[in-house]
Amino acid sequence: MAKVIAVTNQKGGVAKTTTCNALISGLSKMGYKVLGIDLDPQGSLGFSLGINIEEGVSLYEVFKGKATVQESVRQIDCGHFIPSNILLSTAELEFSHAGREFLLSEAIKDIKDVYDYVVIDTPPALNILTVNAYVCADDLIIPMIPEILSLLGISQIKETIENVQKYYNPKLNLTCILLTKYNKRAALTQEVADMTQKIADQLGTKLAKTTIRNSVAVAEAPAHGLGLLEYSPKATACVDYYNFVKELINGGL
Numbered sequence: 001m002a003k004v005i006a007v008t009n010q011k012g013g014v015a016k017t018t019t020c021n022a023l024i025s026g027l028s029k030m031g032y033k034v035l036g037i038d039l040d041p042q043g044s045l046g047f048s049l050g051i052n053i054e055e056g057v058s059l060y061e062v063f064k065g066k067a068t069v070q071e072s073v074r075q076i077d078c079g080h081f082i083p084s085n086i087l088l089s090t091a092e093l094e095f096s097h098a099g100r101e102f103l104l105s106e107a108i109k110d111i112k113d114v115y116d117y118v119v120i121d122t123p124p125a126l127n128i129l130t131v132n133a134y135v136c137a138d139d140l141i142i143p144m145i146p147e148i149l150s151l152l153g154i155s156q157i158k159e160t161i162e163n164v165q166k167y168y169n170p171k172l173n174l175t176c177i178l179l180t181k182y183n184k185r186a187a188l189t190q191e192v193a194d195m196t197q198k199i200a201d202q203l204g205t206k207l208a209k210t211t212i213r214n215s216v217a218v219a220e221a222p223a224h225g226l227g228l229l230e231y232s233p234k235a236t237a238c239v240d241y242y243n244f245v246k247e248l249i250n251g252g253l
């Protein structure tokens with residue numbers, strides 16, 4: 001049975017896409033069979049993995065019933081991938097029918113168990129696309145930047161998770177908060193550390209032991225279309241991400 005991991009936070013710029021890329025390339029490096037899925041109409045995860053997201057079948061055509069899910073699956077260096085692009089941005093208006101929360105879980109139900117892990121990137125919003133990811137997922141990871149402003153507004157995400165657990169997916173587990181883009185020189189202030197712990201408590205989850213440091217390699221990697229841990233395994237952020245993947249799969253979380 002595949003384990004389905006979704007990476008979520010309604011804020012942009014907190015390293016959701018980067019974390020997905022690292023999970024896909026890290027898990028594949030460890031020998032697991034991985035399917036990546038992009039639910040963000042911006043399409044940046046597919047782009048960063050070297051896919052031409054403007055051409056060929058994307059998740060949108062699958063949701064519309066115009067293509068099969070098999071037709072949407074692309075080969076990448078670190079496994080398989082289903083891309084999205086700007087077409088998916090109309091999802092909220094276009095998919096208004098009953099059962100729209102299950103579009104993704106229905107779409108992948110026949111293929112997901114070919115994989116060990118399915119990794120889903122989500123848009124910076126709590127919309128129908130995000131809900132589709134939550135309905136499908138076993139585990140949720142919330143990346144956060146250790147800055148006070150980025151820690152605000154967490155009650156909305158809590159409400160969305162609780163509603164999905166209640167109505168659609170009781171097995172949904174909020175696995176951890178992952179602190180990203182951590183700058184060693186700007187020491188984590190006590191205030192931020194306390195607040196992050198408070199948020200984890202509020203959400204009934206934990207903070208990952210591993211913290212992801214800042215690295216220039218992270219900004220450079222997408223231009224090369226390679227998995228992050230393939231492109232620059234020795235960069236500090238990549239070493240951290242590899243440790244995080246180990247923490248995740250070895251049951252530390």
Ligand SMILES: Nc1ncnc2c1ncn2[C@@H]1O[C@H](COP(=O)(O)OP(=O)(O)O)[C@@H](O)[C@H]1O
Nearest residue numbers: 012013014015016017018213214215218219237
């Ligand atoms: N550990 C890191 N070190 C340096 N830059 C990072 C790191 N993680 C993410 N970034 C950069 O931060 C920006 C936002 O990251 P991204 O993964 O796109 O966030 P999100 O998907 O949450 O919007 C990108 O430009 C990315 O390259």
Ligand SMILES: [Mg+2]
Nearest residue numbers: 016017040044
């Ligand atoms: Mg993103």
